[in-house]
Amino acid sequence: MKFVSTIVGCILFILFFGFALKNTQEVDLHFFLDYELRGPLVLMLLAFFVAGAALGILALTPTVFRQRRERSQHRNTIQALQSAAGTGTVNPATPPQPDSVNPALPRA
DSSP states (O other), X not given: OHHHHHHHHHHXXXXXXXXXXXXXXXXXXXXXXXXXXXXXXXXHHHHHHHHHHHHHHHHHHHHXXXXXXXXXXXXXXXXXXXXHHTOOSOOTTSOOOOOOOOOOOOOO
């Protein structure tokens, strides 16, 4: 599987490198207040891709921190309930014991 992913990565690199070589013409990017930025098309595309990825990660950070905080609270609640029940932590090496079954009482 690692070999296949390496081959796919090499193919994608070659494709993107060829794309970069074919798109070296200069482009103008016009901002407000007559600000202008000139550069190769492929660098402009790369810069906007990186900026979009960074903004996406920034948009996800509150959600990630909230989920971590909730997971910690749930873990503390589970530990408190286990200690209150007297079970403590469950040892995964020992299999669970079946409930005891009382033998049937003779009928009178």
